[in-house]
Amino acid sequence: MTKPRPKPRVLSPLADGQLVSEKPVLLPFMAPRLQGDCWPDGKIEISVWGCGKIANLTFSGWRGPFTYAPNRIETSGGGLYVAQSAPVLFLKGAKLRTLVPSRRCAWWGSTMKREPVERLGERRIARTGWGVAIAEQRPAGIFLSAGASIEEATRALDLAQEDVIAEANAYVARCDEMPEASPLMRSMVSQSLHAALSSIRQDEHGDFGGLAAGQAYSAPARTYYRDGYWTLQALLARTPDAIRSQIELLARGIQPDGEAPSGVILTGPAQAEEWEKVRRSHPQIKEEHLRPGDWWSDHFDSPLFFILTIGDYIRSTGDNSPLSAHWGKVVAILDRYCALDTAGNGLPVKPAHDRDWADNVYRHGYVSYDIGLWVGALDVIAAYGGAIDENIAAKAAATAKKARASIDDVLLQASGTYADYGTKQDFVEDHLTLDSLTLLRYRAVSAESATRVLAKVASTLESRSNSDQPYGDWGVMCAFPPFKRPKDTRSKSAFAYRYHNGSDWPYLSGLYAEQRLVHGLEDAEYPLLRWWETCLEEGWMGAVEYFSPPWGRGSLLQGWSSMPAMAALAHKDKLCLAMS
């Protein structure tokens, strides 16, 4: 079935790491306060972190070709420049057509009557119950600011045109961390790193406002344990202060019994009030979001990511203070998962629900992905907890040893890979998954086993090597074959090759590439770049969340899709060797 058919690219990478297209392509952008979507043929949707969608603006004046960089578009005579220090952007060479305030802050918000747009000379002010946008036509183009209040939006207009452009250009340069690479690799690193750097958000007072999961995951404003964890891998060495603050936000969601939600809600006051109404009344939302600050309560992997985040922070900075500050929560988590070790083998048994990364799949029993995280979390407590409580640290070390000794017995398959989930007494989903590579990342299995698994991943999950799937060479599948028990899947994952059922998730492809590089294996370029090639082919501007033929893509500018950049940059020396 497979024959050569190269697909033409909508976006072409340039030697300087930018991308160019003849036809306009949607550019999602995200700065500490401001975020939105820009269609270069004349439309912008503008939102503010913690507030929600504020307004739509239409404009004229740009023509292709369009050159794209993180948070920036340039055309002959025009361009989009997004500031970093204030919630304002500049549409160079653009003529303002309309400014329309939003009727609701998000899909779940109440629909409000639009207030009339106020005109003050060349300035138009759009007000909503949750934020304000101001558009001002100036000789060189349009200034567009937004904020939680008229004061914040007005203050942002103080930034001079040249300052906005300078800040935008400096941000582009900051993302460009592999200038020596080929255009394809260089542009991937730039856009993928942009996904992590832009995830660092601020509240209206300029304080740290959490790591956003992505540009489309902002209403209500929230930060996730798992998305945040994979996103901060690229930030540990670059913005350690943000990680320290992130730990404090995550700590808010840890319950006394060690439970934690998928994410912690961080809305501003107006959005918080609106969200709380929905949380208490929406039939599905009220069942999933049990406490006011919870985004989808009780996720199996979240408490483990909390400990892993602390461990990575300590390892990166040497600062032990978050572990001391949150030791009680860490011990509660340890106790919670030890209590789930029903067989006494050091491994927690996951209840049959859909609450971990694979949140459209009812995984139960021993879940490779969660067990990898568990062993990693135990190692953190064992390595750094001794100074606080020797007994607890020793217990963690002993449990980790027992867990490592038990994994092969419950999960290893004849193929040499690790099952996705299940128990031998009941049912085992034995297909190969990329998320099972957490077992490798946290050295829960031997290096020998890891090498064997990685070889199998290459032949099974890299679509170029797997002719049993129907779509040829298109990416790295997160699972293959598709789930064999349909009742374990729901919603998008019920379709073969869609979502958790086989899509390419660049964050997992990044994890896979990282493990190839860690274990000294060649050809990490495929998982690093194949997903990016698809973005260029399809005209998806930014680090996509997931995709598969024929089911399309998830969101653009997704924080954890920075994992490929992280892996490439952390192992640049090996990549260079491999590429020379």
Place this chain on the structure above:
Amino acid sequence: MSNISTIAPDLRPAVGNRRTKALGLVAGVDLGGTKVLAGLSDLDGDLLATMEEPTAHGEGAPVLEQIVRMILTLAERHRDRGPLLKAVVGVPSAVSPSTGLASLSPNLAIPAEQPLARLLEAGLPCGVVVENDVNLAAFAEATLGKARDCASVAFIAFGTGVGMGLVIDGRLFRGHHGRAGELGLLPLGTNPHDAAPKARAGLFEDQVDSPAVRALYRDGTVPVSEIFLRAGSGDGEAAAAIATLAKSASVGLASIQAVFDPALMVLGGGIGSRPEFVELVSQHMSSLLPFAVQIEPTSLGPEAGMRGALMLGLHELSSQTAA
């Protein structure tokens, strides 16, 4: 112009030759009473071409030959994109999941005792699936439309008639006889036991289909689209007719919500796709149910059935290779 260094000595192309995709085509057909709409997509789901013709009626079932010819014409035009692997045909009738038989209009003259899929397969180089057209529109909503991220969706078409398709966790819910979604038969209204045998199409359908809307306005001859237009221009009588229609429709929709509790209801068809109708229906729902219900107009337009046929074909291919 850029402040990124333009000095980028390539180490070497990180990935060598451009990647290749698999070849193959899927056809989707929406067979209606007045027209046949056929589409062709590649395995990425990209729509390559469409073709529309008036439906061939008459003895000898010329529509069978017509559907085969349209599909083969499209496939031939795009043969460089690979072989035809699957065709899905949507029909305005319930299709029995066990026998594949459909009760189609006598005007089409299709042999009622043979599954349509088998008749079409005789002329095509691939397997054929025949499915209810509203089910296919629902499948399009679940894969391409507003229900893309929803675990369940009920798609309700209000137009010439009324019908529903249900997709729950990625699967079409057809019912044992393929009649799930025959919404027009809901026994709504006063004294339904006496009224049902005399119903024109079905008790609910008689209240909400196009003839019912026309009957609510003046002498009953003004087209539905014109009634909506006049209501939008301030004609009070037209607005009252639409309001009555929306109130009646809300009873059926509340019944669906109470039985299936879908995450989202999407309304389509000539009447259902109008935002003003959806807004009125939503308002009436709030007095019928003690919880909020999410209702949206379709964003897929009149090609929804054909697009759903393509997506179902691609889904069938995925499932076959996965098995």
